[in-house]
Amino acid sequence: MNTAIYGLLFVVLAPLFGGLLAGVDRRVSARMQSRIGPPLLQPFYDVGKLLQKKTRQVNPVAGPLLLGHVIFMAATGALLLGGTDLIFVAFVFALAALFLVLAAGSANSPYSFTGAERELIVLLASEPFFILMMAGVCKVSGVSTFGDVLAYPQWVAPQLPGILIAFLIVATIKLRKSPFDISTSHHPHQELVSGLTTDMSGRLLAYVEVAHWYESAILCAFMVLLFNRSWPIGLVAFGVAYALEVLVDNSTSRAKWQLVLRSTWAATLVLCGGNVLALFVIGR
Amino acid sequence: MDRTTFLARIEEYHMGGWRLALINATSAMSTEEQPGGSFDVVWAFVKDNAFEYLREEIVPGDEVPSISASFPAAFLYENEIRELFGINVTGLNVDLGGQLYKTAKKIPFSPSAIRARLEANAAAGIASASPTPPAGPHGAAHAASSPAPTSAPTAGKTA
Amino acid sequence: MKRTVIPFGPQHPVLPEPIVLDLILEDERVVDAVPTIGYIHRGLEMMVERVEYTEMGFVVERICGICSFMHGMGYCLSLETIMNVEVPDRAKWLRLIWAEISRIQSHLLWLGLGADAFGFENLFMHCWRMREEILDIFEKTTGGRVIHSVNRIGGVKRDVSDAELAAILVRLEELGKAFKKTASVFATDPSIAHRLVGVGVLSPEDALSTASVGPMARASGLATDTRLGGANLYDQIDFQPVVETAGDCLARVAVRLREVEQSIGIIRQAIDKMPKGEGLPLENRPRGNPAGEAFTRLEQPRGEVVYYVKANGTKYLERFRARTPTFANIPAMIQLVKGCELADVPNIILTIDPCISCTER
Amino acid sequence: MSMFSRSPWILHYDGSSCNGCDIEVLACLTPLYDVERFGVVNTGNPKHADIFLVTGSVNERNIDIIQNLYGQMPDPKVVVAVGACACSGGIFARAYNIQGGIDKVIPVDVYVPGCAARPESIIDGVVQGIAALEEKRKKRAS
Numbered sequence: 045m046n047t048a049i050y051g052l053l054f055v056v057l058a059p060l061f062g063g064l065l066a067g068v069d070r071r072v073s074a075r076m077q078s079r080i081g082p083p084l085l086q087p088f089y090d091v092g093k094l095l096q097k098k099t100r101q102v103n104p105v106a107g108p109l110l111l112g113h114v115i116f117m118a119a120t121g122a123l124l125l126g127g128t129d130l131i132f133v134a135f136v137f138a139l140a141a142l143f144l145v146l147a148a149g150s151a152n153s154p155y156s157f158t159g160a161e162r163e164l165i166v167l168l169a170s171e172p173f174f175i176l177m178m179a180g181v182c183k184v185s186g187v188s189t190f191g192d193v194l195a196y197p198q199w200v201a202p203q204l205p206g207i208l209i210a211f212l213i214v215a216t217i218k219l220r221k222s223p224f225d226i227s228t229s230h231h232p233h234q235e236l237v238s239g240l241t242t243d244m245s246g247r248l249l250a251y252v253e254v255a256h257w258y259e260s261a262i263l264c265a266f267m268v269l270l271f272n273r274s275w276p277i278g279l280v281a282f283g284v285a286y287a288l289e290v291l292v293d294n295s296t297s298r299a300k301w302q303l304v305l306r307s308t309w310a311a312t313l314v315l316c317g318g319n320v321l322a323l324f325v326i327g328r
Numbered sequence: 329m330d331r332t333t334f335l336a337r338i339e340e341y342h343m344g345g346w347r348l349a350l351i352n353a354t355s356a357m358s359t360e361e362q363p364g365g366s367f368d369v370v371w372a373f374v375k376d377n378a379f380e381y382l383r384e385e386i387v388p389g390d391e392v393p394s395i396s397a398s399f400p401a402a403f404l405y406e407n408e409i410r411e412l413f414g415i416n417v418t419g420l421n422v423d424l425g426g427q428l429y430k431t432a433k434k435i436p437f438s439p440s441a442i443r444a445r446l447e448a449n450a451a452a453g454i455a456s457a458s459p460t461p462p463a464g465p466h467g468a469a470h471a472a473s474s475p476a477p478t479s480a481p482t483a484g485k486t487a
Numbered sequence: 488m489k490r491t492v493i494p495f496g497p498q499h500p501v502l503p504e505p506i507v508l509d510l511i512l513e514d515e516r517v518v519d520a521v522p523t524i525g526y527i528h529r530g531l532e533m534m535v536e537r538v539e540y541t542e543m544g545f546v547v548e549r550i551c552g553i554c555s556f557m558h559g560m561g562y563c564l565s566l567e568t569i570m571n572v573e574v575p576d577r578a579k580w581l582r583l584i585w586a587e588i589s590r591i592q593s594h595l596l597w598l599g600l601g602a603d604a605f606g607f608e609n610l611f612m613h614c615w616r617m618r619e620e621i622l623d624i625f626e627k628t629t630g631g632r633v634i635h636s637v638n639r640i641g642g643v644k645r646d647v648s649d650a651e652l653a654a655i656l657v658r659l660e661e662l663g664k665a666f667k668k669t670a671s672v673f674a675t676d677p678s679i680a681h682r683l684v685g686v687g688v689l690s691p692e693d694a695l696s697t698a699s700v701g702p703m704a705r706a707s708g709l710a711t712d713t714r715l716g717g718a719n720l721y722d723q724i725d726f727q728p729v730v731e732t733a734g735d736c737l738a739r740v741a742v743r744l745r746e747v748e749q750s751i752g753i754i755r756q757a758i759d760k761m762p763k764g765e766g767l768p769l770e771n772r773p774r775g776n777p778a779g780e781a782f783t784r785l786e787q788p789r790g791e792v793v794y795y796v797k798a799n800g801t802k803y804l805e806r807f808r809a810r811t812p813t814f815a816n817i818p819a820m821i822q823l824v825k826g827c828e829l830a831d832v833p834n835i836i837l838t839i840d841p842c843i844s845c846t847e848r
Numbered sequence: 849m850s851m852f853s854r855s856p857w858i859l860h861y862d863g864s865s866c867n868g869c870d871i872e873v874l875a876c877l878t879p880l881y882d883v884e885r886f887g888v889v890n891t892g893n894p895k896h897a898d899i900f901l902v903t904g905s906v907n908e909r910n911i912d913i914i915q916n917l918y919g920q921m922p923d924p925k926v927v928v929a930v931g932a933c934a935c936s937g938g939i940f941a942r943a944y945n946i947q948g949g950i951d952k953v954i955p956v957d958v959y960v961p962g963c964a965a966r967p968e969s970i971i972d973g974v975v976q977g978i979a980a981l982e983e984k985r986k987k988r989a990s
Contacts, residue, residue, distance in 0.1 A: 077608065078616055078879045079879045079882040079884065080882055081884055082884050082887050083887070086855070086887050089851050090851075090855045090889075092854075093852055096850060096852065098923040154492070158491070158515070158829070222608075238892070238896065241896075242893055242895065243895060245896065246922050249896060294609040296676070297676070297681070298605060298830075300681070300828065347700075348698040349791070349793055349810070349815075350808075352808050354797055354808075370795070372782065372793070374784075374791070376715075377717075400696050401696065401697045401815070401818040429524065430525045431525070431528060431530070431944075432907065432945060432947075436533065436944055437532075442533075446536060449537065456536050457535070457536050457801060497913050498859075498861050498913065503862060503874060504867065505910065505913065525909045526863075526864065526909050526910045527862070527863075527904070527910075528907060529905075529907065529946050530943045530945035530946070531940060546939060549868070549963075550866065552865075552870070552871060612878055615879070618878075619880045622875075633868040633964045634868055634963060842867065844862075844865065844867045845867075847864075
């Protein structure tokens with residue numbers, strides 16, 4: 045009963061959290077570029093405007109697919125906090141991301157399509173990370189739901205150093221930060237125009253934005269999971285990680301997809317896989 | 329124009345390691361000698377700080393050989409003079425087929441097009457250059473009375 | 488292999504100006520590129536029919552808003568050659584100083600755009616912030632930010648006081664310090680190297696056969712610099728052309744980085760050497776109409792520009808022609824784009840520093 | 849007051865301009881002018897844009913492009929013609945290949961004068977564009 049309320053709370057509050065985070069991000073980035081930057085609530089203004097705009101659907105399936113993208117992103121968070129099995133959550137998370145790829149791929153524009161192809165490439169490399177991460181957390185704590193891991197009396201993180209480092213790399217992809225923003229980018233000056241989102245307008249683009257807010261909140265929840273004994277420390281850890289991402293975003297150029305693929309696989313297989321493998325070997 | 333001598337001179341520049349600086353055409357309006365007008369075409373080359381050019385007088389319809397075999401970059405200039413002046417350049421390595429500028433009016437720099445514009449201006453009372461070329465050592469008469477086109481390349485000034 | 492055609496342009500965020508490259512891709516590798524231009528073709532060369540030679544300079548300045556000063560200067564130099572006008576010394580020096588300031592402005596602008604193309608927005612912002620300093624100097628001395636209109640046939644329209652020149656030196660000194668930091672980021676950042684090293688390599692032979700000019704040729708080891716001819720007082724300046732040998736995108740960036748510092752040095756020498764004082768003559772205005780022809784060459788930020796002016800003794804010129812550096816560099820660009828990856832296309836296009844409005848006139 | 853006034857996204861297209869206005873449009877984004885303060889984003893993608901900034905005049909070749917870009921922008925949308933060339937053809941109005949200002953092809957809501965238009969006036973043009981955007985939204989809603 046209690047956990048279901050947490051799930052509902054996530055659905056309602058996560059967009060606020062994600063939107064505000066995006067607002068802080070834009071302002072901090074602007075400061076790093078010696079600009080003042082937009083108001084803190086700018087992401088909300090943007091989405092509000094997009095909802096008022098006329099929507100051009102290039103393909104009738106794009107709308108439902110993107111709605112699915114938002115719903116499944118929200119569901120991922122709800123299921124996580126609602127006490128569902130962690131591995132299952134990781135799968136739903138992957139499914140949510142897949143909806144965006146399908147929606148972008150359904151548009152008949154080369155930019156959107158190439159963006160979808162690139163997104164799929166990094167998705168294939170990064171989604172196993174979340175499954176391995178969950179496996180690691182379950183192995184260390186011996187329990188398999190969010191609440192139980194948080195109630196576990198010992199720290200999970202010290203036993204998962206590889207996963208913590210890999211988390212930073214994968215989060216760069218998930219948060220669409222340079223150098224790994226190859227499928228779409230927050231600053232729209234790349235060779236694929238706006239990549240995945242090139243053909244989405246009005247309401248559809250708003251869905252993508254909102255889903256992205258959910259995604260940020262889910263990553264934050266994952267961080268709390270890793271720092272299980274105290275959620276304020278988890279939040280701080282996420283804050284530090286996010287600050288690092290912003291710093292890296294502002295001090296690197298966009299990588300090419302081969303490098304992205306190599307580093308994601310390295311993060312997933314070597315760091316994360318190695319970490320989980322070590323747990324099983326030592327734990328035996 | 330003397331095609332063989334011209335291409336031989338071009339090849340000399342090529343072998344000498346010169347860089348193609350530009351191919352430039354100028355339309356001269358009709359005169360008594362050339363009722364259809366003519367073109368004054370310059371092929372200019374640069375090496376270190378030296379700037380030299382070959383000059384030919386071309387009558388509309390004359391065939392001008394492409395120099396893209398010796399200077400591959402010439403294709404851009406040759407497509408340009410073909411499209412803007414209507415000069416009949418043959419044997420290009422890259423033929424853009426009139427798609428380079430794609431101007432609203434075809435062949436806008438040709439003697440007849442210039443003449444038509446100037447006459448229209450004069451008729452409408454808009455101040456513009458005179459549709460009849462001034463007599464004297466310069467202008468259209470100059471091109472007609474210029475030395476034999478395949479004479480030694482004139483050393484141009486560098487600025 | 489599946490082939491995709493990506494229409495790169497005419498409207499594309501990486502390109503501030505319209506040019507079309509139809510990129511034929513196999514996966515993400517470009518197998519062919521077909522260029523189309525003409526979106527900015529105004530036919531301003533033919534405006535000589537209706538614009539008197541005295542006013543044509545203002546049209547020529549607007550061939551391009553980035554090298555506006557140099558275009559105006561080139562036009563005036565051509566007519567001064569035809570009309571045999573001796574330009575006063577101080578005017579010549581002022582032209583040289585403004586020309587070098589234009590070079591710094593253009594290179595900073597380009598470095599920013601280049602950084603933006605490979606996804607380094609922060610560098611873009613910092614380069615453009617420095618560029619605003621240069622624009623401020625321009626505005627103070629000429630009255631315009633991008634279009635200056637200070638050149639006249641026979642000299643320049645405005646004087647810059649000695650005190651102002653000294654102040655410019657101080658500002659450039661400051662700028663030079665800030666620029667050094669930014670330049671070191673371009674030169675040493677590994678993520679930039681990942682995008683630029685070994686990308687779009689132009690060999691010295693290819694640079695010659697594609698008739699490349701300016702930083703494009705100099706990055707491939709050719710020491711071509713029109714300023715070495717010594718015209719326009721450059722014979723009184725001590726400088727060496729900036730040459731790099733790698734021929735890749737990073738080399739082209741490096742040439743421009745070093746040229747910014749070189750230009751600051753040239754301006755310093757010029758201010759040092761020029762005749763001082765108030766009320767020195769600035770122009771010798773010619774009388775009558777020009778007759779004759781002239782080829783004028785200048786080293787613009789993007790490379791050698793060639794002007795051809797033919798006058799027939801009337802107040803309307805018979806022919807004006809500008810062969811701009813980007814026009815000369817397009818064959819090289821097309822050659823480099825073939826065989827590269829989609830992600831490299833913006834870098835290759837931008838490292839030639841394309842100025843399409845120059846190209847199409 | 850709706851969200852439109854707080855989040856005008858821009859699409860910039862260079863008609864046949866000399867680059868002067870284009871670089872001034874870009875300069876608006878950079879630290880000295882920083883239009884992102886007002887929520888302005890240079891999208892580079894017609895499907896995301898609210899305000900169409902056009903610099904330079906119209907020639908035969910870019911008519912289709914400008915109409916196409918305008919057509920791709922979802923309603924409500926406004927057009928801001930930046931610089932003398934976009935307003936009337938400017939100094940190039942007399943050139944043979946120029947047909948005139950942007951309003952020959954698409955409806956223009958705001959004209960920004962200048963050769964080249966200064967960043968301050970471009971920002972002013974965008975602000976006026978926002979007001980026009982707001983009106984169009986109201987019309988659509990009613």
